[in-house]
Amino acid sequence: MKKVLLGTTALIAGGLAAVPAMAADPIKIGVGGYMQQYFNAGHYGGTGVGATATDYRTPNYKYEGEIWFIGQTKLDNGTTVGVRFELEGWSQSGVNPGVNGGTPSLSQDTMDEEYIFAFGDWGRIDFGGKDVASYVMFYGAPNALPGYGATQFNFGAGSASISGANGALHQNAWSAGVLGVDANRLTYYTPRFFGLQFGVSYTPQFNTVSQAGAGGAGVFNAQPNAAAACGFNGGAGNAPLCNSGQNAYVNGISLSVNYVNKFGDLGIAASFGWDHAAYDAGIVNSGLQATYNALAGGLNISYAGFTVGGSFGWDNNGLISGNANLFWSAGIMYETGPWAASFTYFGGSRRENVAALAGTGGAVGTDQIHLFMLGGTYAIGPGIKLVGGFYYEAASGQNQSERTDSWQFLIGTELRF
Numbered sequence: 261m262k263k264v265l266l267g268t269t270a271l272i273a274g275g276l277a278a279v280p281a282m283a284a285d286p287i288k289i290g291v292g293g294y295m296q297q298y299f300n301a302g303h304y305g306g307t308g309v310g311a312t313a314t315d316y317r318t319p320n321y322k323y324e325g326e327i328w329f330i331g332q333t334k335l336d337n338g339t340t341v342g343v344r345f346e347l348e349g350w351s352q353s354g355v356n357p358g359v360n361g362g363t364p365s366l367s368q369d370t371m372d373e374e375y376i377f378a379f380g381d382w383g384r385i386d387f388g389g390k391d392v393a394s395y396v397m398f399y400g401a402p403n404a405l406p407g408y409g410a411t412q413f414n415f416g417a418g419s420a421s422i423s424g425a426n427g428a429l430h431q432n433a434w435s436a437g438v439l440g441v442d443a444n445r446l447t448y449y450t451p452r453f454f455g456l457q458f459g460v461s462y463t464p465q466f467n468t469v470s471q472a473g474a475g476g477a478g479v480f481n482a483q484p485n486a487a488a489a490c491g492f493n494g495g496a497g498n499a500p501l502c503n504s505g506q507n508a509y510v511n512g513i514s515l516s517v518n519y520v521n522k523f524g525d526l527g528i529a530a531s532f533g534w535d536h537a538a539y540d541a542g543i544v545n546s547g548l549q550a551t552y553n554a555l556a557g558g559l560n561i562s563y564a565g566f567t568v569g570g571s572f573g574w575d576n577n578g579l580i581s582g583n584a585n586l587f588w589s590a591g592i593m594y595e596t597g598p599w600a601a602s603f604t605y606f607g608g609s610r611r612e613n614v615a616a617l618a619g620t621g622g623a624v625g626t627d628q629i630h631l632f633m634l635g636g637t638y639a640i641g642p643g644i645k646l647v648g649g650f651y652y653e654a655a656s657g658q659n660q661s662e663r664t665d666s667w668q669f670l671i672g673t674e675l676r677f
Contacts, residue, residue, distance in 0.1 A: 287331040287342060291677070295325035295349055296407040296414060298647070298672035305664030318668070324407060324414045325349025326372060339380040346372040373442050384449040389442045393449070393459030394516040394533025399558040400571040401591030403604045405635025405649045406674040410589035410606035411558075411571060425622035425661040427585070427610035428629035445512070455521035463512035463537070465502050505542040509552055509578060512537040527562035529569075539578060548614060552578035558589075567593045582613035598639035606631040621661030629655045635670075643676040 304316035326349050332342025348370040375388025400411030407414035445463040516533035537552040556573030570590035577583055591604035610627045612618045618625075635649035652667045 285333050287333045289329050289331040291327065291329060293325065293327040293346075293349065294674065294676045295323065296672065296674045297321075297323040298407070298415070298670050300668045300670055302666070302668035304666045322407075322415055323350065332377075337380075339378055339382075341376070341378045343376050345374045348372050381451065383451050386447045386449075387445075389444055390447060391442060392445065392463070392512075392514040392535065393447050393461040394514045394535055394556065396447075397449075397457070397459050397516040397518040397531050398533060398556065398571075399518065399529045399531045399560050399569065401558075401589035401604050401606070402560060402567040402569050402593035402602055403591055403633065403635065404593050404595075404600040404602035404637050405604075405633055405670070406637065406645065406647055408633055408635065408649065408651065408670075410591065410604050410631070410633075425619045425659075426627040426629065426655045426657050426663075427612065427619060427622075428608040428627040428655065428657075429631070443512075447514075452520070455519045457518055457520075459514075459516045461512070461514040463514075465508055465510045465512075465540075504540060506540060507542040507545050507549065508540050509537040510540045512552075525563055527560075527567075529560040529562075530558065532557040537578070546616070548580055548583075548617060549578055550576070550580050552576065565594055565596050567595075579617065580614070582611055583617050585610050599636070601636040602634070604633045604635075606633075621659070623658035623662070625658040627655070627657040627662050629653065637674070645674045647672045647674055 299319065299321055301319035304318055306313060306315040327347045329345040329347070330342065331344075332340050334340045371389075373389050373391070375386050375390040377384065377386045379385070395412075398411065401409070403409030403411075443463050443465075445461050447459060447461040449459045450457055512535065514533065514535045516531065518529065518531035520529045521527075533556055535552070535554045539549050539551055541549070554573065554575035556571060558569065558571035560567055560569035562568075568591070570588065572588045573586070575585045575587075577585060585608060587606070587608040589604065589606045591602055593600060593602035606629075608629050612622065612624055612627070615624055631651065631653045633649065633651040635647070637645045637647050639645050647670070649670045650668070651670070652665070654665045656663050
């Protein structure tokens with residue numbers, strides 16, 4: 261999962277300018293990145309009943325970070341060409357940090373993204389392992405709690421305890437849909453015209469698709485007749501062969517538009533994106549997968565230090581009719597000097613009309629989730645923030661495995677360099 265809210269491509273280009281270069285200079289690499297660390301204490305609601313009951317311990321400690329290697333040079337024709345590599349700043353690449361019960365693999369380091377780029381008066385191109393256009397251009401509910409929030413978050417909330425059964429917490433709520441993973445793709449962004457910018461991404465193939473935290477992914481994402489994989493789930497990678505009929509999603513298209521403008525002291529930022537991918541069925545398949553479609557939109561309005569906004573989305577999860585997610589968010593944030601504070605709400609629902617798609621311990625029906633977050637930060641120096649906050653999460657469903665409540669107090673830091 262992508263970790264950092266990038267905003268618009270204009271912000272991205274601005275960040276890259278930190279590595280200066282004159283015309284005809286060779287590319288020189290600079291270093292950037294971030295580290296987020298939290299201490300959590302509170303309550304994780306248990307799940308299940310009787311022999312299947314599970315309780316969860318608290319407090320705990322969480323961290324996440326990345327190291328960015330960025331370089332660029334400006335050609336004589338005015339086009340800037342560069343390269344970017346993102347190295348995960350934690351060594352437990354064998355474990356999803358939001359999943360309980362995993363055994364860390366401490367011997368691996370992982371590249372999150374790696375791609376080349378070019379930009380100029382004609383727009384911008386990204387080529388390689390990179391986020392999809394609907395992700396990069398997305399605007400959602402504002403949030404002052406680094407790593408948490410309703411969109412583009414690093415750390416899952418209490419839903420980690422019920423994600424196997426309750427699929428309402430849509431893990432791709434940051435954008436139109438699942439195409440947000442860092443697969444090999446080509447993306448083009450237009451120049452901004454009167455506040456408007458358009459983006460399009462093309463992704464040839466995904467090995468598997470994560471179905472919005474519905475659980476049971478091994479059941480309906482399996483590739484029973486697969487002789488070779490093309491790429492891998494959750495990232496890019498070189499694949500010399502892309503076999504047909506591999507029960508994989510192919511020819512992914514992401515279309516996105518956003519509008520960013522200021523009218524005196526009033527600022528407006530809005531976005532809308534649509535993701536689509538065909539399903540390349542194998543000889544042996546579950547019969548549950550279908551063409552993938554998802555859409556999402558968001559809006560931020562800012563004035564006098566306040567930002568209010570929210571988002572909405574729909575995702576069919578690449579499944580047969582009746583198994584879609586709806587998700588929405590709203591929030592308000594105030595910033596003044598080194599201080600920032602926010603209140604954010606996220607809600608989601610997931611319909612499941614087939615038992616095989618209800619996840620471990622789940623049941624056919626509609627799951628729901630509501631997440632409330634309060635956060636504040638104080639910048640004690642350039643790139644150094646002290647962080648504190650609180651969240652409460654309530655999940656409901658057809659049985660105890662899909663129901664829980666969780667609350668946590670958070671204190672931590674965010675460092676950027």
